[in-house]
Amino acid sequence: xxxTSPQKAAIDMQAADQRRKKSALEQAGGTRGVVYSALPALVxxxxxxxxxxxxxxxxxxxxxxxIAVERLARSESIQPALGGVLGVAxxxxxxxxTGSAKDFFLIGIWASLAGAVAFTVSVLLRxxxxxxxxxxxxxxxxxWRADKRSRIYYDIATLVLAAIFGARFAVQQYLYQADEVDxxxxxxxxxxxxxxxxxxxxxxxxxxxxxxxxxAVGLLPAKRT
Numbered sequence: 001x002x003x004t005s006p007q008k009a010a011i012d013m014q015a016a017d018q019r020r021k022k023s024a025l026e027q028a029g030g031t032r033g034v035v036y037s038a039l040p041a042l043v044x045x046x047x048x049x050x051x052x053x054x055x056x057x058x059x060x061x062x063x064x065x066x067i068a069v070e071r072l073a074r075s076e077s078i079q080p081a082l083g084g085v086l087g088v089a090x091x092x093x094x095x096x097x098t099g100s101a102k103d104f105f106l107i108g109i110w111a112s113l114a115g116a117v118a119f120t121v122s123v124l125l126r127x128x129x130x131x132x133x134x135x136x137x138x139x140x141x142x143x144w145r146a147d148k149r150s151r152i153y154y155d156i157a158t159l160v161l162a163a164i165f166g167a168r169f170a171v172q173q174y175l176y177q178a179d180e181v182d183x184x185x186x187x188x189x190x191x192x193x194x195x196x197x198x199x200x201x202x203x204x205x206x207x208x209x210x211x212x213x214x215x216a217v218g219l220l221p222a223k224r225t
Contacts, residue, residue, distance in 0.1 A: 023105035038189040040088045041105075045185035048101050054221045056101065057092040064088040102176055105184045109176055117164035126151065130159035130203045131210070138207075143219050150210040157206035161199045166190065 040060040048056030060061070065087045073221045095104040123130040131144055131154030144150040175184045214220040 015026055018192050036067050036084065037066065037192055040084065041185050041188045043105055044101075048181065053095065053099065053101050057096055058115070060088050060104070061085075061092055095177060102179055102184060102208075105172060105176065105188060108168060108188060109172045112165045112172065115165035116162050116169060119158050119165065123158050124160070128154040130154045130157035130206060134139050134203055144210050144214060146219055147210075147214055147217060148214050153209045153213075154210045155204040157199075157202040160202040164191075164199050166193045168195070 023125055040063050043063045044060035045054045046056075047059035063089075066214060068085050091104045091107050094106055095101060103172060119129050122132070127145075129150065131151070132142075134143055134154075144154065168187075171191065172187050175187055211220060
């Protein structure tokens with residue numbers, strides 16, 4: 001039996017979704033992203049303890065640049081690495097200017113607060129960022145906003161992300177005030193990708209629940225076989 005046009009279209013849409021999801025994963029850094037994100041902070045803490053602030057800054061910058069070069073040599077997505085170099089360069093510049101090792105982590109601390117506020121405000125405005133980002137990435141637009149239950153699913157996922165960013169800020173700001181540079185480095189690593197993975201699981205749950213709901217009420221086409 002030949003595949004009908006609607007069936008072929010549904011198969012093509014599923015294949016396109018898979019390609020988009022793969023691209024999103026690659027842009028996030030892939031499996032190496034966990035290691036790459038942790039290395040500059042780890043190297044900074046170790047080098048700062050061993051040889052002082054200037055060596056720590058230089059070592060962190062060299063590692064960030066090395067990661068970017070390694071990605072380029074492997075013909076992988078370099079966007080996360082370039083973002084990492086920029087982030088490390090800004091953090092290093094602040095730390096060098098103030099002469100304080102703990103200020104290497106300052107931009108990340110306040111970025112966490114900004115993330116917590118942004119995710120929370122998006123829920124209050126009824127445009128939860130988890131839904132906006134996910135559906136923009138997968139090409140599904142804003143149809144999910146037409147269904148109250150779908151919005152609730154994405155509200156929950158967005159609030160989970162807000163809690164993660166809020167926890168990062170609270171813990172790291174406490175350690176910053178206590179001048180615990182080593183603990184700041186550990187907290188940055190431990191509360192980075194591991195907690196982000198929890199947030200992504202919440203978003204994935206919301207997306208599946210929303211898609212199922214939208215298909216049930218006819219706002220999304222049911223999957224054809």
